[in-house]
Amino acid sequence: MARLLLLLWSLGPMLWQLVSSLRTSDALSGLASGGWTLEHYRQLLQGDPPFLTYLLNSAVVGVCSTALTLALAVPCAYALTRIGRRQARSLTLLVAAAAAFPAVLLFLALLELARDWHLANQLLALSLPYAGLCLPLAILLLQAAFADIPIELEEAALIEGMGLWQRLRWVLLPLLAPAMASSALLVFLFSWNEYPIALTWLSRTELLTLAPAMARIAGSSVYTIPYGAFAAATVLGSAPLIALMLLFQRQIISGLTQGAIKG
Amino acid sequence: MRWRLWLLMAPALALLLAVFAVPLLHYLWLSTQAQSVLTGLLPEPIGAQQWLRLWNDSRFWQDTWQTLRFSAASVSLEMLLGLAIALLLDQPLRGRGVLRTISLLPWALPTTVMALGWRWIFNDPYGPINRLVAGLGLPAIPFLSNPAITWMAAVGADTWKTTPFVALLLLAGLQAIPADLYEAAALEGATPWQTLRRITLPLLTPYLLIALLFRLAQALGVFDLIQVLTGGGPAGSTESLALYAYLNAMRFLDFGYSATLLLGSFAILLVLCGAAALLWRGNSRLQGALR
Amino acid sequence: MIPPRALRRWVLLLVALLGSLSLGLWGLARERLEPVSVLMPAPFADATADLVNAFNRRHPRIALIVTRGPLETEAVSDLAISSLLLGESPYDLLLMDVSWTPKYAAAGWLEPLDRWLGPKALDDLAPGAELGNAFGGQLWRFPLLADMGLLFWRTDLMEAPPRTPAELVAISRRLQRQGQVPWGYVWQGKQYEGLSCVVLELLRGFGGHWLVNNDPVLNSPAAVAATSWLQELVRQGITPAAVANMGEPEALQLFQAGDAAFMRNWPYAWAELNKPDSPLRGKVAFTTMVSEPGEPHAATQGSWGFSLLAGSKHKAAAVEVLRFLTSAEAQKQLNLRWGYTPTRLSVFEDPELLAANPALADLQLALAAAVLRPLSPVYAQLSDLLYRNVNTAITGERSAPMAMQQLQLNSERLLRSSGGEG
Numbered sequence: 001m002a003r004l005l006l007l008l009w010s011l012g013p014m015l016w017q018l019v020s021s022l023r024t025s026d027a028l029s030g031l032a033s034g035g036w037t038l039e040h041y042r043q044l045l046q047g048d049p050p051f052l053t054y055l056l057n058s059a060v061v062g063v064c065s066t067a068l069t070l071a072l073a074v075p076c077a078y079a080l081t082r083i084g085r086r087q088a089r090s091l092t093l094l095v096a097a098a099a100a101f102p103a104v105l106l107f108l109a110l111l112e113l114a115r116d117w118h119l120a121n122q123l124l125a126l127s128l129p130y131a132g133l134c135l136p137l138a139i140l141l142l143q144a145a146f147a148d149i150p151i152e153l154e155e156a157a158l159i160e161g162m163g164l165w166q167r168l169r170w171v172l173l174p175l176l177a178p179a180m181a182s183s184a185l186l187v188f189l190f191s192w193n194e195y196p197i198a199l200t201w202l203s204r205t206e207l208l209t210l211a212p213a214m215a216r217i218a219g220s221s222v223y224t225i226p227y228g229a230f231a232a233a234t235v236l237g238s239a240p241l242i243a244l245m246l247l248f249q250r251q252i253i254s255g256l257t258q259g260a261i262k263g
Numbered sequence: 264m265r266w267r268l269w270l271l272m273a274p275a276l277a278l279l280l281a282v283f284a285v286p287l288l289h290y291l292w293l294s295t296q297a298q299s300v301l302t303g304l305l306p307e308p309i310g311a312q313q314w315l316r317l318w319n320d321s322r323f324w325q326d327t328w329q330t331l332r333f334s335a336a337s338v339s340l341e342m343l344l345g346l347a348i349a350l351l352l353d354q355p356l357r358g359r360g361v362l363r364t365i366s367l368l369p370w371a372l373p374t375t376v377m378a379l380g381w382r383w384i385f386n387d388p389y390g391p392i393n394r395l396v397a398g399l400g401l402p403a404i405p406f407l408s409n410p411a412i413t414w415m416a417a418v419g420a421d422t423w424k425t426t427p428f429v430a431l432l433l434l435a436g437l438q439a440i441p442a443d444l445y446e447a448a449a450l451e452g453a454t455p456w457q458t459l460r461r462i463t464l465p466l467l468t469p470y471l472l473i474a475l476l477f478r479l480a481q482a483l484g485v486f487d488l489i490q491v492l493t494g495g496g497p498a499g500s501t502e503s504l505a506l507y508a509y510l511n512a513m514r515f516l517d518f519g520y521s522a523t524l525l526l527g528s529f530a531i532l533l534v535l536c537g538a539a540a541l542l543w544r545g546n547s548r549l550q551g552a553l554r
Numbered sequence: 555m556i557p558p559r560a561l562r563r564w565v566l567l568l569v570a571l572l573g574s575l576s577l578g579l580w581g582l583a584r585e586r587l588e589p590v591s592v593l594m595p596a597p598f599a600d601a602t603a604d605l606v607n608a609f610n611r612r613h614p615r616i617a618l619i620v621t622r623g624p625l626e627t628e629a630v631s632d633l634a635i636s637s638l639l640l641g642e643s644p645y646d647l648l649l650m651d652v653s654w655t656p657k658y659a660a661a662g663w664l665e666p667l668d669r670w671l672g673p674k675a676l677d678d679l680a681p682g683a684e685l686g687n688a689f690g691g692q693l694w695r696f697p698l699l700a701d702m703g704l705l706f707w708r709t710d711l712m713e714a715p716p717r718t719p720a721e722l723v724a725i726s727r728r729l730q731r732q733g734q735v736p737w738g739y740v741w742q743g744k745q746y747e748g749l750s751c752v753v754l755e756l757l758r759g760f761g762g763h764w765l766v767n768n769d770p771v772l773n774s775p776a777a778v779a780a781t782s783w784l785q786e787l788v789r790q791g792i793t794p795a796a797v798a799n800m801g802e803p804e805a806l807q808l809f810q811a812g813d814a815a816f817m818r819n820w821p822y823a824w825a826e827l828n829k830p831d832s833p834l835r836g837k838v839a840f841t842t843m844v845s846e847p848g849e850p851h852a853a854t855q856g857s858w859g860f861s862l863l864a865g866s867k868h869k870a871a872a873v874e875v876l877r878f879l880t881s882a883e884a885q886k887q888l889n890l891r892w893g894y895t896p897t898r899l900s901v902f903e904d905p906e907l908l909a910a911n912p913a914l915a916d917l918q919l920a921l922a923a924a925v926l927r928p929l930s931p932v933y934a935q936l937s938d939l940l941y942r943n944v945n946t947a948i949t950g951e952r953s954a955p956m957a958m959q960q961l962q963l964n965s966e967r968l969l970r971s972s973g974g975e976g
Binding site: 002003006007009010011014015016017020027028054072073075076078079080082083095098099100101103104105106107108109110111112113128129131132133135136139164181187192193195196210211212214215227230231233234237238241242244245249251253 | 265268269271272274275276278279281282283285286287289290295324351358360362363364365366367368369371372373374375376378379380381383384386389391409412422423427431474477480481483484486487490491505508509512513518520522525528529532536
Binding site: 288300301304316387388393405408409410483494495496497498499510514 | 569627628629635636639657660661662744745746795796798799800847872931932934935938942948949951971972
């Protein structure tokens with residue numbers, strides 16, 4: 001019973017979107033009963049720019065931010081586990097505070113940064129603030145994973161004459177793979193969903209990522225309320241994420257829980 | 264050796280400083296400048312005037328109250344529901360993995376996407392809930408046009424989206440509790456309620472605290488959901504601090520005051536999260552002493 | 555003898571070389587074209603597509619590119635502002651709503667047009683359409699389309715439209731009692747710019763004003779009466795309570811479904827209601843807003859016009875575009891094909907148009923009744939105060955006098971603080 005309720009609660013709103021996206025506009029506003037159509041999807045996919053552009057932009061930003069975040073977070077997390085208890089503790093505390101910080105409060109200053117450094121309207125540049133915002137969480141996760149690796153392993157490698165870089169690359173990183181996978185997925189989710197900064201950094205329609213594009217659709221038509229198109233957009237916009245969740249649920253869940261246990 | 268470790272951290276720390284510290288310092292400066300459409304968008308020093316304006320701005324205090332109301336309601340709902348879901352998922356049930364994944368889905372979707380979805384669900388009169396209501400012959404529920412109801416609609420949408428996150432954190436905590444504790448409790452004939460009070464909740468405390476602090480900070484910065492779902496209306500009854508600051512910058516072109524508002528929100532966030540952490544710590548100390 | 559495989563490789567290489575060369579040349583040729591980029595809300599971008607093609611054919615040295623903005627007015631403004639704030643705005647011309655112009659001009663984003671269009675630029679504009687383009691002694695915008703608030707009424711339900719607020723209420727009541735319509739009157743009551751337009755019309759209709767000599771007079775008896783009337787409409791069930799979250803599309807949806815006898819909306823609704831598949835085709839007419847006896851039937855002016863951006867690097871070419879798109883010929887085509895209301899007197903009086911579109915004369919009359927929202931760089935704040943406070947009355951949060959008292963105080967404070975600096 002409780003399980004059924006949970007299912008209904010989680011899936012109900014999404015199913016309603018799915019159903020709405022397939023109904024005709026007249027059926028939606030109660031003018032006619034029945035009537036099923038793929039028209040809303042056609043309209044979105046052939047729009048200007050087509051809806052797939054937004055998905056692609058979001059994917060590009062997501063992949064870049066993820067790569068950048070990991071490239072910065074891995075060495076940082078490693079250093080934090082080796083640097084000595086006192087400094088590590090205060091730094092970790094600051095990082096944890098940053099992890100909870102609501103990103104929206106930063107939008108105005110980041111807007112000015114974008115203008116002064118000519119970073120606006122560039123998808124790749126958008127991964128800079130995204131990486132900055134995701135770093136705290138990634139560092140915490142990876143730090144916990146590094147702490148789990150027995151220090152003897154690294155000492156053995158040191159005795160064999162391996163340099164810092166070699167030790168990282170050949171000894172530590174392979175052991176870190178699961179934690180890296182889960183932080184990568186969390187960073188990707190964040191970048192895919194981020195709204196206020198994308199809203200202020202991107203002003204060209206063809207560069208919009210999914211979240212601001214959706215909000216613009218919400219700005220709605222003057223002619224009729226395109227609820228069918230809204231619903232189709234929510235379906236298309238969530239489908240990749242649902243696929244991602246279903247494929248990688250184990251990594252995402254373990255990433256979240258690891259962070260909680262060690263954080 | 265030492266300096267090499269610092270070198271490894273340097274790029275990450277530099278980016279963190281640029282993204283978190285520099286903006287806050289910049290706001291501090293900007294809050295003492297008039298920079299708006301009336302100054303031709305150029306900064307002009309005006310001292311503490313904007314802080315005074317903030318203090319006397321009834322809309323700022325109204326939004327503060329509304330943001331607090333929203334946060335308190337949605338975070339407490341999320342904690343309760345999250346705990347319930349975590350306890351349910353902790354049971355050895357059939358199809359638990361699938362259920363766990365499905366229940367996590369709402370959390371993974373972009374807020375703007377689902378806010379749009381909720382706008383349609385709450386539609387008066389064509390949304391599903393109001394069709395159901397009309398089918399029963401009752402008057403439509405003004406989800407988005409009545410100040411007394413709309414904020415609860417926003418809380419509902421937020422709860423739907425973020426409860427899975429809380430549930431998952433708490434589930435991790437539940438699974439870290441050693442099973443023999445429960446076995447011992449069962450041998451002593453403890454009721455489920457006693458087990459929950461005496462074993463589960465105390466051991467879950469750190470997780471509850473993390474979830475609470477994280478969610479509280481995020482809820483106090485609520486923006487996406489409100490902007491798309493209600494735009495702050497009706498009658499400004501759902502406007503949050505972040506939305507007010509956004510409007511000041513992007514609609515009114517008043518950057519000095521927007522920065523002041525952002526810092527004001529940050530101060531409120533600090534005070535509240537600090538108070539929550541302190542309270543909790545004091546409380547657990549007290550309990551420890553009593554035990 | 556070259557072996558066939560090597561031959562193929564050479565041919566491929568040659569093709570690639572030639573291809574890239576011609577691409578490069580084509581690119582060079584394109585470089586010569588002077589690009590002019592215009593941002594428009596999506597419906598206007600669609601409507602002007604043919605004109606843009608015609609322009610590009612006639613001007614081989616200019617490449618006119620239209621960016622299709624979002625559909626909603628405020629969203630377009632947000633987009634324009636963010637691109638201007640980010641610097642290096644990609645646009646040369648903006649299609650602007652009348653209420654944004656003073657803010658953009660004060661921010662230093664616009665180029666005055668006097669120098670480009672000459673002193674007689676506004677001579678051909680119809681009465682009402684010339685408002686809101688020039689202020690501070692300079693011309694900042696040239697109107698493309700006129701827009702004004704109209705009262706739509708159902709010709710199948712009544713003989714003549716109401717002319718006073720009391721008549722509107724009486725007719726609505728009668729029709730509702732007879733079960734002809736569930737609701738009487740729908741309008742824009744959401745907390746957004748549309749509500750300010752609704753209120754402005756009623757302010758004038760009840761004998762009040764928004765500002766007098768740059769001072770707000772929003773707690774005047776007339777202003778309170780206007781707001782009270784709106785509040786009463788909801789309280790008496792003539793307007794559904796959902797109006798507090800209604801914009802133009804929601805109001806149109808309800809009216810078009812046959813669920814209301816009256817609607818306040820813009821001229822686009824006329825075309826929409828008379829589409830072949832519309833259930834109300836031929837059953838609707840429009841007039842100006844109701845008013846108390848002796849007071850004017852006001853129509854909020856909401857025209858769209860082009861402004862030249864100060865940061866544009868192609869000003870002369872952009873002005874060429876502006877002239878072409880706002881020409882009598884272009885306006886005529888926009889009216890014939892899309893039903894948009896022109897701004898030029900010569901177009902209003904065109905016999906061919908009048909024959910094709912008899913409503914044009916009525917539109918011209920309504921345009922002559924146009925009233926302007928305050929031309930102020932802080933208009934966005936003023937309007938925000940107005941729609942928030944009036945919305946509190948519509949939702950029943952506050953009584954109308956209290957809401958207007960609060961509005962008056964806040965507006966005074968805003969204008970005092972901005973007056974000191976600006």
